[in-house]
Amino acid sequence: MGVEENTVGPAGTDTAEATAEGVATLAADTVVYPIAPGYRVNVRRGPGTQYGIVRTLPYGMSVPVYCQKPGERVTGPYGTSNLWDNIANGQFVSDAYVKTGSDGYIATRCD
DSSP states (O other), X not given: OOOOOSEEEEOOSOOOOOOOTTTTTSOTTOOEEEBOXXXXXXXXXXXXXXXXXXXXXXXXXXXXXXXXXXXXXXXXXXXXXXXXXXXXXXXXXXXXXXXXXXXXXXXXXXX
């Protein structure tokens, strides 16, 4: 269990707006979940902080969860979890930073 290295940090002077990057093409019935308020979360290539950063989600972003995969245990605003949410092809965020309303799987397990 380590210190969360998946976030850029709590809200400060940066006022980046949430963008619809990758969200605009979602089907109308796709459920999205909010990222914890005040955090810009790093999106990684795999289920752990040892994986490279693909991009950083802006404040106020919501994301789809297509599948989930166990990986590095992370502590965040929504508890401690080893689940990582697949939000796009090859892109994962720690479930501890996504308000899914559950401590367990809310989507199928990724292959």
